[in-house]
Amino acid sequence: MSAPxxxxxxxxxxxxxxxxxxxxxxxxxxxxxxxxxxxxxxxPLSGLVVETSGMTWDQFWFTITDPRxxxxxxxxxxxxxxxxxxxxxxxxxxAWVLVRYDFPGKRILDAxxxxxxxxxxxxxxxxxxxxxxxxxxxxQWLAKLGIEVAFTPLGIVVAMAFTSIPFVVRTVQxxxxxxxxxxxEAAVSLGASDGRVFRKVIFPSLWPALVTGIALSFxxxxxxxxxxxxxxxxxxxxxxxxxxxxxxxxxxxxxxxxSAIASVVLLAxxxxxxxxxxxxxxxxxxxEGR
Amino acid sequence: MSITIDxxxxxxxxxxxxxxxxxxxxxxxxxxxxxxxxxxxxxxLRIIAGLESSDSGRILxxxxxxxxxxxxxxxxxxxxxxYALFRHLxxxxxxxxxxxxxxxxxxxxxxEIRQRVAKLLEMIQLPQLAGRYPAQLSGGQxxxxxxxxxxxxxxxxxxxxxxxxxxxxxxxxxxxxWLRALHDEFHFTSIFVTHDQEEALELSDQVVVMSQGQVExxxxxxxxxxxxxxxxxxxxxxxxxxxxxxxxxxKLVQGDAWVSLPGQKSDQEAQLYLRPHEVHLARxxxxxxxLPLRIEAISLIGSEVRIELVPVGWNSDxxxxxxxxxxxxxxxxxxxxxxxxxxxxxxxxxxxDSAQPRxxxxxxxxxxxxxxx
Numbered sequence: 001m002s003a004p005x006x007x008x009x010x011x012x013x014x015x016x017x018x019x020x021x022x023x024x025x026x027x028x029x030x031x032x033x034x035x036x037x038x039x040x041x042x043x044p045l046s047g048l049v050v051e052t053s054g055m056t057w058d059q060f061w062f063t064i065t066d067p068r069x070x071x072x073x074x075x076x077x078x079x080x081x082x083x084x085x086x087x088x089x090x091x092x093x094x095a096w097v098l099v100r101y102d103f104p105g106k107r108i109l110d111a112x113x114x115x116x117x118x119x120x121x122x123x124x125x126x127x128x129x130x131x132x133x134x135x136x137x138x139x140q141w142l143a144k145l146g147i148e149v150a151f152t153p154l155g156i157v158v159a160m161a162f163t164s165i166p167f168v169v170r171t172v173q174x175x176x177x178x179x180x181x182x183x184x185e186a187a188v189s190l191g192a193s194d195g196r197v198f199r200k201v202i203f204p205s206l207w208p209a210l211v212t213g214i215a216l217s218f219x220x221x222x223x224x225x226x227x228x229x230x231x232x233x234x235x236x237x238x239x240x241x242x243x244x245x246x247x248x249x250x251x252x253x254x255x256x257x258x259s260a261i262a263s264v265v266l267l268a269x270x271x272x273x274x275x276x277x278x279x280x281x282x283x284x285x286x287x288e289g290r
Numbered sequence: 291m292s293i294t295i296d297x298x299x300x301x302x303x304x305x306x307x308x309x310x311x312x313x314x315x316x317x318x319x320x321x322x323x324x325x326x327x328x329x330x331x332x333x334x335l336r337i338i339a340g341l342e343s344s345d346s347g348r349i350l351x352x353x354x355x356x357x358x359x360x361x362x363x364x365x366x367x368x369x370x371x372x373y374a375l376f377r378h379l380x381x382x383x384x385x386x387x388x389x390x391x392x393x394x395x396x397x398x399x400x401x402e403i404r405q406r407v408a409k410l411l412e413m414i415q416l417p418q419l420a421g422r423y424p425a426q427l428s429g430g431q432x433x434x435x436x437x438x439x440x441x442x443x444x445x446x447x448x449x450x451x452x453x454x455x456x457x458x459x460x461x462x463x464x465x466x467x468w469l470r471a472l473h474d475e476f477h478f479t480s481i482f483v484t485h486d487q488e489e490a491l492e493l494s495d496q497v498v499v500m501s502q503g504q505v506e507x508x509x510x511x512x513x514x515x516x517x518x519x520x521x522x523x524x525x526x527x528x529x530x531x532x533x534x535x536x537x538x539x540x541k542l543v544q545g546d547a548w549v550s551l552p553g554q555k556s557d558q559e560a561q562l563y564l565r566p567h568e569v570h571l572a573r574x575x576x577x578x579x580x581l582p583l584r585i586e587a588i589s590l591i592g593s594e595v596r597i598e599l600v601p602v603g604w605n606s607d608x609x610x611x612x613x614x615x616x617x618x619x620x621x622x623x624x625x626x627x628x629x630x631x632x633x634x635x636x637x638x639x640x641x642x643d644s645a646q647p648r649x650x651x652x653x654x655x656x657x658x659x660x661x662x663x
Contacts, residue, residue: 190388
């Protein structure tokens with residue numbers, strides 16, 4: 001009884017291509033991948049840096065701390081946070097229903113989850129704006145309750161939530177499918193209540209996927225443009241998002257300023273994604289015993 | 291706490307997993323549910339646990355009907371085949387799970403829980419692994435932790451679903467012995483499911499052989515092996531050599547082979563079942579049987595030499611196996627390809643479609659014949 005160390009012996013992170021692999025051509029495939037990533041991701045990003053490098057530090061600082069822009073950061077952040085948290089709850093529920101229950105129309109509902117990805121965001125924005133307008137299908141009822149959605153920050157939340165919900169559903173769903181029913185049965189046989197089973201057994205397994213889904217949803221919302229501008233009303237200092245500020249600078253042919261503001265959004269997204277990855281790596285390492 | 295299983299039936303769609311099963315599980319004993327896959331043994335175990343509900347019938351624990359009681363209220367310990375340890379909890383946290391799940395009034399204090407967990411870790415001989423995560427343990431260690439977790443709340447009944455199925459042979463043997471010792475010390479009522487006959491016979495006080503959703507035989511291990519009550523139990527427990535033929539003139543005949551069956555009516559189909567140790571080999575046919583066989587393979591490993599043979603001039607669905615002591619082997623020195631004759635000492639005869647066998651003892655009949663001559 002003394003060989004726990006063997007569990008993690010197989011090295012998953014191998015660099016050299018000397019061992020036997022299913023697909024040949026490690027060097028070639030890695031090269032193509034890196035080339036492609038450079039072409040579609042890194043090059044445009046460096047363009048962003050090059051564009052801003054024309055500015056002095058003061059100019060840069062002045063551009064990104066313009067009061068109207070700063071206000072847009074605030075609006076974008078809290079709406080994206082609200083939308084992604086809403087998606088965290090609702091997306092988890094949706095994934096749960098899709099995995100755990102059988103009902104007529106399940107396949108169709110499953111397909112509908114991807115609709116926000118398939119739909120052009122502008123179309124989504126216009127549709128939402130129409131629905132939530134004062135005289136729209138939803139808007140007229142909400143108006144009676146004194147809730148205004150269209151052309152307010154609340155509209156931004158709705159648009160963000162709509163466009164990014166698939167991220168949560170699609171990251172949580174496979175993890176939920178792979179949960180072993182024996183784990184839950186074990187917990188129940190040990191006398192745990194349903195709530196305790198969910199909190200102590202199911203949720204800890206879902207947690208990393210859920211956080212990833214929420215983070216993806218959040219970063220997507222930070223950059224969302226098409227769906228938002230039609231419903232946000234775009235009132236300065238109230239319902240302007242940062243991507244709109246970038247767009248406005250572009251319309252003024254101020255490419256440097258547009259790049260500067262864009263770089264702030266980019267940095268925020270990258271920092272978030274990297275830290276989520278780091279945290280998750282640590283958590284998963286523990287589960288896999290490395 | 292004894293367990294009574296009263297006329298339990300269960301179907302999954304069109305498949306009938308259990309057909310009207312009734313069974314008594316004695317208190318404080320280790321009972322094995324033995325059967326091939328699809329025999330309903332795991333389903334029965336899960337119904338006893340309350341993880342599955344039966345279509346009809348009742349389950350009683352010590353006389354109390356628990357059929358409608360939820361799993362969490364049945365106070366049982368259940369050990370799963372693949373351990374089902376909580377991956378994100380340490381070994382100690384896993385073991386404490388049941389105690390922490392108790393209703394507030396019955397729940398021990400934090401320090402009491404810590405003490406109890408330490409004691410259980412001592413019992414499973416893994417106190418040094420309290421802080422490890424399940425992924426850092428070997429299969430045998432995981433199964434011990436699963437067992438400690440199931441025993442933490444001191445259940446009245448311990449149920450184990452193929453507890454050693456996923457382990458390699460060596461660890462399996464160790465763990466079996468350890469479980470037996472643990473059981474002898476604490477005397478909880480336990481039931482374990484297995485498809486491994488050796489495991490069932492070695493570990494249990496009572497074996498329940500199941501096939502196709504029904505109980506075939508319930509017996510102590512020694513009786514079960516010595517006196518199987520049906521063809522199924524015969525086939526399932528260990529190797530068996532079969533002579534299948536027609537009875538004519540007090541002989542079971544098939545091709546060139548025959549076995550004398552004094553007093554048996556003629557013109558009946560019959561099968562004679564012979565365990566490897568109930569037959570010996572000779573260079574010439576005996577007075578009471580002529581079963582020519584050719585040696586196909588000889589296996590020297592083990593306490594006995596195992597010889598595999600194929601019939602010559604008659605047929606058998608399966609290969610024949612005869613055991614021989616190493617001493618005898620050295621004396622007779624049989625080799626591959628040689629023609630030998632099997633001489634049955636004791637046999638079990640199934641006539642026509644009867645389910646129950648009749649024992650035949652040639653030592654007695656031949657002795658009687660010899661004195662008559």
